[in-house]
Amino acid sequence: MEPKLLLTPGPTPIPPEVSQAMSQGMIGHRSSDFTELMQHVQSNIGEVFGSKYPVAVLTSSGTSALETAMINLVGKDESIIIIASGAFGDRFKNIAKAHPFHVYVYEVPWGEGVNVQEFEAFLNDKSDIRAVFSQACETSTAVLHPVKEIGRAVKNYDPSTLFIVDGVSAVGGTPFDIEAQSIDCLVTGSQKALMLPPGIAFVTMNEAARVRASQNRLPKFYLDINQYFSALEKHSTPFTPAVSLIQGLDKVLSIYKEEGIDNIFDRHMKMKNMIRAGLTALGLELLVEEAYASPTVTAFKGEEAELSHIKDTLQKEFGITIAGGQKQLKGKILRIGHMGYMFPKDMLAVLAALESILSRYHNKNYYGTALTAAQEAYHE
Amino acid sequence: MEPKLLLTPGPTPIPPEVSQAMSQGMIGHRSSDFTELMQHVQSNIGEVFGSKYPVAVLTSSGTSALETAMINLVGKDESIIIIASGAFGDRFKNIAKAHPFHVYVYEVPWGEGVNVQEFEAFLNDKSDIRAVFSQACETSTAVLHPVKEIGRAVKNYDPSTLFIVDGVSAVGGTPFDIEAQSIDCLVTGSQKALMLPPGIAFVTMNEAARVRASQNRLPKFYLDINQYFSALEKHSTPFTPAVSLIQGLDKVLSIYKEEGIDNIFDRHMKMKNMIRAGLTALGLELLVEEAYASPTVTAFKGEEAELSHIKDTLQKEFGITIAGGQKQLKGKILRIGHMGYMFPKDMLAVLAALESILSRYHNKNYYGTALTAAQEAYHE
Numbered sequence: 001m002e003p004k005l006l007l008t009p010g011p012t013p014i015p016p017e018v019s020q021a022m023s024q025g026m027i028g029h030r031s032s033d034f035t036e037l038m039q040h041v042q043s044n045i046g047e048v049f050g051s052k053y054p055v056a057v058l059t060s061s062g063t064s065a066l067e068t069a070m071i072n073l074v075g076k077d078e079s080i081i082i083i084a085s086g087a088f089g090d091r092f093k094n095i096a097k098a099h100p101f102h103v104y105v106y107e108v109p110w111g112e113g114v115n116v117q118e119f120e121a122f123l124n125d126k127s128d129i130r131a132v133f134s135q136a137c138e139t140s141t142a143v144l145h146p147v148k149e150i151g152r153a154v155k156n157y158d159p160s161t162l163f164i165v166d167g168v169s170a171v172g173g174t175p176f177d178i179e180a181q182s183i184d185c186l187v188t189g190s191q192k193a194l195m196l197p198p199g200i201a202f203v204t205m206n207e208a209a210r211v212r213a214s215q216n217r218l219p220k221f222y223l224d225i226n227q228y229f230s231a232l233e234k235h236s237t238p239f240t241p242a243v244s245l246i247q248g249l250d251k252v253l254s255i256y257k258e259e260g261i262d263n264i265f266d267r268h269m270k271m272k273n274m275i276r277a278g279l280t281a282l283g284l285e286l287l288v289e290e291a292y293a294s295p296t297v298t299a300f301k302g303e304e305a306e307l308s309h310i311k312d313t314l315q316k317e318f319g320i321t322i323a324g325g326q327k328q329l330k331g332k333i334l335r336i337g338h339m340g341y342m343f344p345k346d347m348l349a350v351l352a353a354l355e356s357i358l359s360r361y362h363n364k365n366y367y368g369t370a371l372t373a374a375q376e377a378y379h380e
Numbered sequence: 381m382e383p384k385l386l387l388t389p390g391p392t393p394i395p396p397e398v399s400q401a402m403s404q405g406m407i408g409h410r411s412s413d414f415t416e417l418m419q420h421v422q423s424n425i426g427e428v429f430g431s432k433y434p435v436a437v438l439t440s441s442g443t444s445a446l447e448t449a450m451i452n453l454v455g456k457d458e459s460i461i462i463i464a465s466g467a468f469g470d471r472f473k474n475i476a477k478a479h480p481f482h483v484y485v486y487e488v489p490w491g492e493g494v495n496v497q498e499f500e501a502f503l504n505d506k507s508d509i510r511a512v513f514s515q516a517c518e519t520s521t522a523v524l525h526p527v528k529e530i531g532r533a534v535k536n537y538d539p540s541t542l543f544i545v546d547g548v549s550a551v552g553g554t555p556f557d558i559e560a561q562s563i564d565c566l567v568t569g570s571q572k573a574l575m576l577p578p579g580i581a582f583v584t585m586n587e588a589a590r591v592r593a594s595q596n597r598l599p600k601f602y603l604d605i606n607q608y609f610s611a612l613e614k615h616s617t618p619f620t621p622a623v624s625l626i627q628g629l630d631k632v633l634s635i636y637k638e639e640g641i642d643n644i645f646d647r648h649m650k651m652k653n654m655i656r657a658g659l660t661a662l663g664l665e666l667l668v669e670e671a672y673a674s675p676t677v678t679a680f681k682g683e684e685a686e687l688s689h690i691k692d693t694l695q696k697e698f699g700i701t702i703a704g705g706q707k708q709l710k711g712k713i714l715r716i717g718h719m720g721y722m723f724p725k726d727m728l729a730v731l732a733a734l735e736s737i738l739s740r741y742h743n744k745n746y747y748g749t750a751l752t753a754a755q756e757a758y759h760e
Contacts, residue, residue, distance in 0.1 A: 012406065
């Protein structure tokens with residue numbers, strides 16, 4: 001009977017009013033009802049993406065939005081740099097390698113943020129780089145990269161080199177301003193800070209990227225972004241859209257408006273500070289240093305046996321789900337999501353449960369330790 | 381307050397229990413809950429597709445499934461035939477033309493079924509045709525093509541030539557048996573007879589097609605079908621799936637099981653017979669002759685002014701939505717959907733409303749005319 005508390009970095013919980021919006025009944029995707037829906041969505045979505053340009057909605061998952069950015073913005077035999085700092089950077093690599101590009105990979109140790117000076121040296125060493133791709137938040141390591149500084153480095157290298165950012169698990173939980181951050185194209189999926197089920201993905205592009213996309217000649221149809229932007233001018237989509245998810249999106253954007261976007265970003269920062277303070281107070285080692293800590297997800301290190309015990313006991317005794325590590329971090333970290341439909345009281349709940357689990361595990365008294373630290377962080 | 385009656389050939393109404401299933405709450409797509417869900421789906425879905433092979437579930441709309449079939453089964457510079465008989469055949473052409481294929485188009489007059497003898501002559505006139513693509517039901521004209529006979533012609537031409545069928549608005553409403561119909565690959569979307577919102581698409585392939593797909597070297601990532609089939613072996617998906625829609629799909633398949641798949645197909649045939657008899661009794665001319673009439677959608681012809689009056693009045697006075705024609709059939713036909721969550725009593729309702737509208741429009745007494753014909757068809 002106990003409701004589950006899902007604190008994973010995606011999929012994330014869906015607000016009940018969003019579930020309800022997605023069950024309001026089917027409308028034809030060529031009807032005026034749908035046109036109005038799309039118009040309403042477009043008028044509210046730009047703020048979340050920090051973009052004054054249209055935001056295309058694809059019926060697909062985040063991976064396809066990454067591929068869409070790539071195959072619309074990079075031509076045959078062109079050179080690109082992929083910044084890879086975790087499991088999703090690896091996916092970026094795999095997408096790029098499936099296509100006829102010349103790919104340089106800038107590897108960042110997992111758990112670290114991009115060192116912009118070092119990246120700049122790597123970049124300046126290469127000629128004819130047409131585009132640079134990076135995650136904003138690398139979900140697998142809980143790192144938020146210095147996007148603005150990377151963007152500046154890209155534009156210093158060559159103003160016509162495009163900077164493409166994967167905003168999965170960042171958009172909606174942390175502010176973007178694509179102009180100030182020198183981002184030419186920002187993409188994301190629906191299932192993270194945007195509080196929706198997976199199934200739709202988003203692509204926004206400035207004028208420079210739109211021009212590049214319109215000139216791109218790689219064979220494609222469903223992932224041809226030009227078709228989406230053309231249809232958007234008539235508040236439509238080129239192919240049958242995931243209507244129920246877009247109905248949900250419209251409700252999410254209303255919720256954002258109601259809470260206020262700055263308040264939402266503040267809440268995410270607050271949850272990050274609470275969880276980091278609490279974990280530290282419990283003697284757990286954070287994977288990511290403060291300067292690169294994501295406001296949407298936090299990772300902590302530990303011995304495999306202890307981590308496994310923590311994760312299982314949280315689940316079994318308290319009905320709280322958190323996530324393990326992926327690939328080379330499997331068995332080495334746990335990750336707590338704090339994005340979207342998650343709140344300060346959820347941070348208190350998971351920290352209190354951790355106090356209880358660790359007190360028994362280490363036969364030591366942790367009661368109040370994490371909570372006190374988190375409560376102080378909350379009031380800072 | 382009046383609930384709307386949506387009788388369009390997609391999107392179609394969603395059963396309330398399916399809506400409920402889609403709101404049951406998020407589960408992680410890498411959790412054992414999701415693995416069980418996928419396993420359950422796989423054990424029930426084959427019957428609907430008439431396929432003993434796995435059915436891959438893509439997070440995307442039907443168009444992407446068509447493109448997926450194409451770019452996984454056709455190599456660079458290979459020759460294919462597209463059977464085009466309406467708006468969706470045109471889309472098939474556009475997808476094919478976006479890729480480096482040698483495309484022959486076999487044009488069928490809109491509203492007609494494929495004449496298999498003529499098609500066979502067209503086919504035998506070409507050499508090195510590697511694949512033939514056809515809609516089963518061309519939604520825009522309400523035609524159901526003689527799929528089995530086309531398949532036989534393809535295999536007579538060359539047993540290694542693949543036959544790929546677009547099952548949109550057919551799968552779920554009419555029986556398939558891919559082996560008996562010589563179909564190598566069958567694809568469809570979720571939003572038609574399958575009673576789901578749009579957002580997921582399906583691809584099933586026999587061994588010959590799987591081999592061809594595994595050898596295909598066209599650049600692709602999100603639409604690389606091999607990744608889906610590999611993941612399916614572990615009851616998983618290669619990319620974040622549209623979890624809520626798959627939860628809905630599982631419920632749809634339970635409903636199919638409960639009603640019995642043969643009863644469902646019978647219901648669709650019955651609705652087709654009722655609506656065709658009723659429309660004919662009202663003096664309305666059917667677009668498609670009986671031999672090619674689809675069990676999922678029916679089109680009738682008329683003067684533009686009369687059709688427009690019928691469509692608007694059904695909507696305004698009776699809360700019933702039907703669809704107009706597309707492209708070259710715009711203003712020339714209306715289409716009534718009878719697939720998925722639609723029932724004989726809905727056919728009686730729309731026919732009764734039509735009697736009423738036409739009686740006023742023509743100042744003539746049609747009362748009982750269409751209903752009597754439909755009731756007789758129901759009891760046949």
